[in-house]
Amino acid sequence: MVKVKIISLGVALVSLFFVAHAALGQTDEERQKSAARAYVSCVSLAKNNPDRAISVAQNWRDSGGGTPASHCLALALAANGDYTESAYELSRAAEILRNFGRTADASTSETRLAIADLLAQSGNAWLLANEALRAYDIFSQALSEISSTSLTAGEIYVDRARASYELMDFEGTMSDLERAQNIYSNRTDIMVYKASALRAMERFDEAQIAIANALALSPDDEAALLERGNVRFSLGIFDGAREDWAQILMLYPNSVAAEMARKNIEALDGIVSDSDG
Numbered sequence: 001m002v003k004v005k006i007i008s009l010g011v012a013l014v015s016l017f018f019v020a021h022a023a024l025g026q027t028d029e030e031r032q033k034s035a036a037r038a039y040v041s042c043v044s045l046a047k048n049n050p051d052r053a054i055s056v057a058q059n060w061r062d063s064g065g066g067t068p069a070s071h072c073l074a075l076a077l078a079a080n081g082d083y084t085e086s087a088y089e090l091s092r093a094a095e096i097l098r099n100f101g102r103t104a105d106a107s108t109s110e111t112r113l114a115i116a117d118l119l120a121q122s123g124n125a126w127l128l129a130n131e132a133l134r135a136y137d138i139f140s141q142a143l144s145e146i147s148s149t150s151l152t153a154g155e156i157y158v159d160r161a162r163a164s165y166e167l168m169d170f171e172g173t174m175s176d177l178e179r180a181q182n183i184y185s186n187r188t189d190i191m192v193y194k195a196s197a198l199r200a201m202e203r204f205d206e207a208q209i210a211i212a213n214a215l216a217l218s219p220d221d222e223a224a225l226l227e228r229g230n231v232r233f234s235l236g237i238f239d240g241a242r243e244d245w246a247q248i249l250m251l252y253p254n255s256v257a258a259e260m261a262r263k264n265i266e267a268l269d270g271i272v273s274d275s276d277g
Contacts, residue, residue: 035068042072050079067097071118074125083129090122091138113152116145120156123163132166139163154183161193165200173197188218195227199234207231222248222257229264238268 038060046053057065057073070093077086094115119142126135139160146153157180164172177194184190191214198207211231214224229244245261245268252258 035065038065039068039072042069043075046072046076046079050076054080066100067093067118070096074121078125078128083125084131087122087125087129087131087134087138090118090125094118094122112145113150116142116152116156119145120152120159123156123159127159127163127166132163136160136163136167148179149183151183154180157183158190158193161197165193165197168200170197170201186217188214188221188224191217192221192223192227195231199227199231202234204231204235208235220247220251222252222255225251226257226261226264229261233264233268238272242268 042053042057042060045056053076054073057069057076061069061073070089074086074089074093077083077089097111097115097118100111119138123135123138123142126132126138139156142156143153143160157176161173161176161180164170164176174194174197177190177197181187181190181194191210195207195210195214198204198210208231211224211228214221215228218224225244225248229241229248232238232244233241242265245265248255248257248261249265
């Protein structure tokens, strides 16, 4: 259930950074524009040359670049595959912003929303680092910053559900997915995640309903097709499972889902071959 959700916020972070700096007298418009340009340039470098971006962002951060510099460094570290350090740096970026929010005349709601977003990104980096317990804790911290009924909270509930799933806390997974669905009533991914958790708990009838609802919204969704194949396989409906996985290979031949479908079909072929023998 892990997916990449690190890059976000962008120039909005720069704006908040300078809102926080306003009380310190650092409101020069040209300096704000310069920092925004530096951030955009750094993020672009992180995508194309992460090694170089790490060096640039570290120097910028150490010379007072604050949250934007720290955020760019985290992105560069993630692009370089160093998810652990990226997670730490994203938490540092959130703490920098929190400290400025305490000392400057910044909008509390906007600042806390940005802090929650940074923490959520840190949680996702921890998931990529295969540290689901750390991810769960960080997602919980993020949720404590904002309204439990906000759209951002809905996204973080989904993130925390994925952490719970990795920890094999399927009841916890379902609880957070229900919270998310109360905010986002028609999200295919939430329904797919619910089907996966229900399948893990061997609640197959409910899993079938959840995945049917997902496919009713998005008939060709690759994750939904993959999960319906998984549910059918668990129920011994091997022909149906193969059909779903084969459809993924046809529609999305180069995707991660296709690679998983290919492996599932190979495993199914082995089971069928053994039963025939």
